[in-house]
Amino acid sequence: MLRLPALVVEIAVASTAYFVASILTFEVLTPVQDLFFVDFYSSASLLFLPHGVRVLTAWLLGWRSIIALLPGVFLTYFYLAGMKAFLPSRLAGIAIAVLVAPIVFETIARLWRDIRPSLNREPCWYCVMGAGVISAIVIGILTNLAFGSPPLDYFAFFIGDVLGLFVLMLILMLVFRQLRKASS
């Protein structure tokens, strides 16, 4: 049984990470993208870092990631859409954002092998990337259905999610590497 303070810490860390990654994506990366891809057909971000946060959180926490991420995802929608965050389509978007990745990890565990952290397993980063790609496909389809956005937006969402996951993992890898070197 998970103690309450541990759950609070998980919620605080995961939700803060999601919200910060979202702000960075929408306030910094997307405006830069707009400068370089003026004629790009979609307003979707091509480097959607929050996808990395939700996939890594789902990998680490499993089903608990739903609770851990929910405040951060809702806060992001509220920041972007205000009271429209309560519209059915947006609420569906929030549900899709928190539910899909843990379901994908569970499905992979049932159909192939469990790639979630365990004492007896070496973590497999490309398996996590694979789960992230599958999650991106499912999230893209469901989010487009919920929002009723043009089919072409699906590809932009997909590219943004996959690149976002890879770049976030790359950033974390370099941060850990730097911290390790600094402490030696």
Add this chain to the structure above:
Amino acid sequence: MTDISKITELRKLLLGMERAMGLEDLSAVERDIYYAASELASRNHGVRTTGLLSHDLMENVSRPTFFRALKSLVNKGYLSQASTSRRGVYMVNAPQV
């Protein structure tokens, strides 16, 4: 899964990515010791040299190689000697994030 340090798991995952990109600075023995230490440290506070030596991953590693690799891991910051404990107890370093 609550008994595993999340930061250590994330670190191990990204170490795999580092290795795949050819950036890793650990030898095979160092990596095995680090994984064994991560596993043992998630069960106890700190890990004893004797515990590491008896780990399955150390089965084919000679004692001199083991101690050389252990010292190297400390120098590279992966492990540190526990300051308050007796000698021979190491902490797995999980960076503050």
